[in-house]
Amino acid sequence: MQEPSLSDRPPAGVPDANRLLIVDDDEPFRLRLARAMERRGFYVETAGGIADAAGTVQRLKPTHAVLDLRLTDGSGLDIVAVLREARPECRIVMLTAYGNIATAVAAVKAGALDYLSKPADADAVEAALRADPLRASLPPPPENPMPADRVRWEHIQRVFEQCGRNVSETARRLKMHRRTLQRILAKHAPRA
Numbered sequence: 318m319q320e321p322s323l324s325d326r327p328p329a330g331v332p333d334a335n336r337l338l339i340v341d342d343d344e345p346f347r348l349r350l351a352r353a354m355e356r357r358g359f360y361v362e363t364a365g366g367i368a369d370a371a372g373t374v375q376r377l378k379p380t381h382a383v384l385d386l387r388l389t390d391g392s393g394l395d396i397v398a399v400l401r402e403a404r405p406e407c408r409i410v411m412l413t414a415y416g417n418i419a420t421a422v423a424a425v426k427a428g429a430l431d432y433l434s435k436p437a438d439a440d441a442v443e444a445a446l447r448a449d450p451l452r453a454s455l456p457p458p459p460e461n462p463m464p465a466d467r468v469r470w471e472h473i474q475r476v477f478e479q480c481g482r483n484v485s486e487t488a489r490r491l492k493m494h495r496r497t498l499q500r501i502l503a504k505h506a507p508r509a
Contacts, residue, residue, distance in 0.1 A: 337446070338379040339363045340370045340396060341412065342389045346436070350383065353439035366390040371399050378404045381446045384429075386413035397427040410445045412437055466507040473501055 337359040341347040344365065351361045362377055364370035367390050373379075374396070382400055384393035393411055400407045414435040425432065431445035473491065480486040484502070488495040 334380050335359045336377055336379045337361045337381040337383065338370065338373055338377060338400075339383045340366070340388070340393060341383075341385040342366055343385070350439060350442065354383075354443065357439065357443050367395055370396050374399050374403050379407055380404065382407055382409045383442055383446070384409060384411050385435075386411050394427045397429060408446050410442060412442075464507060470501070470506050473498070474506075477502065 335358055337354055339347055339351050339354070339361060340363070341350070342365050347363050347365070351363050355361050359381065362373055362379075364373050366388050370384075379400070382396070384396055386393045397409060400409060409429045410431045410433060411429045412433050412435050431448065433441055433445060473487075476491055477484075477487045480490060484498060485495055488498040491498065
């Protein structure tokens with residue numbers, strides 16, 4: 318699997334229905350997912366950012382796309398419009414490591430078929446790409462959901478890291494007392 322130049326075309330035997338574009342700035346993840354999707358019958362091309370993706374979309378006219386929401390040169394949402402213009406029926410799945418309801422709603426409103434949190438495995442990506450939108454229903458409840466205490470603790474840890482491990486700044490952003498935050502940070506993670 319390689320990242321082709323703009324003059325490359327898909328091989329003549331590639332079915333038009335299996336052209337997949339993966340756009341992610343995390344190169345190891347992007348290449349790993351590309352290899353896995355090739356094994357599942359897709360012709361895959363990859364791009365590391367918006368600029369590379371725009372040219373590839375015009376040339377490849379993908380039937381499927383997997384886009385990272387946050388790229389170093391912008392947002393994966395910017396690519397959705399280009400995909401819709403090049404091929405309106407393109408099935409788009411957004412991936413992100415920063416899952417929240419607002420970004421999920423924005424992705425679906427922009428035209429994404431589904432929204433998955435990273436790290437998503439190739440089986441989940443394939444299922445989302447091949448899902449019948451007319452038969453889509455609520456997914457079954459998780460077998461082993463994460464306890465609410467653990468979700469809260471992980472959210473606090475994520476914000477703490479994003480604030481450069483600054484306790485005062487983290488407490489301000491989480492709208493909690495600094496001492497309360499210090500006590501939470503001093504404890505071990507709740508059991509999952």
